[in-house]
Amino acid sequence: MSDAPSLSDLIDLQIRANGPISLATYMGLALTHPRAGYYTGTDPLGAKGDFITAPEISQMFGEFIGFYIVNLWQQLGEPKSFTLLELGPGRGTLMQDALRVAAKAEGFIDALHLQLFETNPALKAQQAERLGQFNPYWATEIDAVAEDPLFVVANEFFDALPIRQFVKGTNGWHERLIGLRDGKRAFGLSPTPIPEAALPPALHDSPEGAVYEVSLASADAMQRLGKRISELGGGLLAIDYGYAETQAGETLQAIRRHAFADPLETPGEIDLSAHVDFGALATVATGLGLKPALTTQRDFLARLGIVERASALAKANPAQVDTIAAALRRLTDVSEMGTLFKVFAATSGELEPIGFA
Template structure:
């Protein structure tokens, strides 16, 4: 998620937000810290990946589970929340590439980690504008009950929680455009169908293992109890090789520090298999690097950098996405081809965001112009989101000849 560097006065004008109170059952802000402390005390140091899981999605006090973390009153803001242009460019990309393969139906739009539902809202609006929602459904992969509720309020005219614990669907509803919307906890549970999948700022929150080069070779960095302070933590270096260091480190690795996200690699394979078997398109957008990133594990709180080991559960934990690793994992079986990563700036400009910005500005009220300009600059300028964020596209390998003739929009 991207750190805000401008006054909140402007942020207020960008999007209107729902206000959702934290779950009243979460009374102790130190609950997650206490659970992690007890776990380490009982079994020894834990991996950064284990720590991230506990901090972010612990059912009782995890960061994403019980509060609205987005926008001015939260800890970060995302491109879709800045204004409608980002979602419109993503929607146009899907419509363009879908039309190249004959616009097969039925289709399902799938978003991983939909946040407040703003990107899906923009996708549905643009698809509906172009009459492209016939035989369409929306599927959201979300583990947070509170965020699911927030998404439903934004996207649906009505929705209901599913009480049946055997059901892989935990919520369902009907969108304002009249199409079915369903919520799942994992991608595996989403039905098989021609899929338009988007993952925006999703992979950066998946757990990572952290490694450091030592005189004895690469060793995993673990998290241990800091005995100098009550219920606090510190980094330690594993004395011996860990299962993760044996399994995931490439033989040609040379970086002093780096992170690996096994869950990200597995998910990239799952997406690839889905596209190969059922057909579809996938677009991954996140901040990251192309295999050169080093020490990127960090936390954000109230739009500022925060120590990841302080007050776990009260700040967002994140690490830069390794797009090179994602691409290699997705293409390993040969069923898909990838395009990118390209910078967010290049992608949005090639998709025509500049023309859309000028059109919106020409028709905007005087009090809306400052917010429009701010959002446009944040998304496209090199020293803001423009260079830090990357886009990666995945398409079935059977389309390779077609895509050589008709290049993929935003990536040529």
Template sequence: MSLHALIRARVAQNGPISLADYMAECLLHPEHGYYTTRVPFGAAGDFITAPEISQMFGELVGLCLAQAWMDQGAPKPFTLAELGPGRGTLMADVLRATRGVPAFHEAATVTLVEAASQLAQQQRELLAGFDITHVASADEMAEQPLFLIANEFFDALPIRQFIRAGQQWRETQIGLSGEDLVLGQGPALPQPALKGRLQETRDGDMVEYAPAVGPIMDAIGGRIARHGGIGLIIDYGDWRSLGDTFQALKDHQPVDPLADPGAADLTAHVDFEALATAAPCEITRLTPQGVFLERLGITQRAQSLATGLRGSALEAHIAAHRRLTHPDEMGNLFKVMGLFPAGCSPPPGLDQ
């Protein structure tokens, strides 16, 4: 039975489901889920992430983590972690860029937080030669200093979506119209989690939030607050959620998110204010990805790598640098927020 049929049967029997339940089924269903049945990354997949665009991204992120580790006294042992590491490309670049940092690799427990077994196997293959620890959730990481990357992780967390109705909210739900899955709105109800949004929204405004943000930020921010370390959260979105950002991508093109459950990537823009509010440690200002990478020296690195390139290889390299940093491409759409402990400096490239 297809996932579309399974969801139809569930709705027919129990009534409409939330957007969060729908996203969770589509992305992580053990038999039909998007991340459990396919490799979505790269030119042959449905979307491409910054580490797949150029090695420069992972190299600079790795050196940022290593510099912060040294700034905090080079604690040993420590956890070097990534949330949702895809094929493992970013962590591979991080490890390559930091191999010359004295004692960094020896002190690191490389930990990948991955819920999809198929992707975990790909990560093991790409990172063969390194001792890798896989965990299914952030709260399973060791209680020790944590130096963590979350690149395009939070955008894939299932969201709930609400439209304001007076002092109450109507939730977006997935229902049925004949054999089709359709979006609708539930009854107006109070939503304690959205109490703070009543002051700056109006009737008819739509807001989104991801219920899993709180526990995840508590797990990573708590470790940083207690033991030291930093976190780099890199994703598309803005300081505060407003409007409908639920979307689906297949073959690098937008598609109807309800048409073929499990066959397209489902995401929503990240509400960085919600992440900051849930973090039990210090946070940096929200910084555009292009500014962050320029502060870390991406242009100098690009010039160095370009020295031996000619023709189409040089053109592709220049295009990759532009795509990562230019305001009209990923440079402004993607933002960076850093986590760090009280009494320490913020991560390199970011301001408090």
């Protein structure tokens, strides 16, 4: 049995030594600490984990991602060498389904350099099992790619990147910090105000008590990848829950075994996430000369033909009719993932991404 201090103890020691920490620092430790972080431990996916992602719901999701990527590759003139990078590939299910479809396009697999950005050893093993035939390379940096056209897929990746929170007070905005109160971790506010003029215009005139969330990590990822895409050609596709324009609102949530949990209770054992500010990602993309586009998951999949695909699958698998119908509903219904989840694209040059209005 290890005598190493728990992640909770390490965080508390850091707070005692250096004072309160930002929410971004806390999330970074809780999710990616090399020894005890949530994403560096066991497999968090599926019915026995804490959440289920779209690729685990139905093969149709990954299939349409594959069709989408092939279409962009063809629009680029079918380059003989390109990089396909998936951020947070999970069990490899999405990419397995995507490449099964993409392999039907002549020359696609021969030109493919598959890169996977993953920190979880248990998931890496499953990715290797599912994707080994494509000789994947596991990148330790998100922009560790070759000097080739770049296509990036990020399904439920940006929502797990650390955020900072700011709360509107009477004399400006104050950063929300995590400290210790009576020996237990608790939220508090920095006494140093930040003038409203320093925040995006959309936040000006917010009522007292309003919360603003910003993910510098997401902006950095978009900047680094977007720069490569702008220089080399290609596109980024991100699917996540979020909102179209920068706005006030508190969305931090903690999940454990498919139920909401206290975000400060057991760091390293719970999933922490926040809604993605797609407006902020679009601003970065536009600044790099890329074309951003945004739609709902429902509309994206519908435009690519998921209803017709579900019908064909049901005819070919009569015993699975109810399962296929349930998956279609889960992915597209407005009461499920259909409109909560957005699909964001940032593409280079004259590329016209399919699935968007």
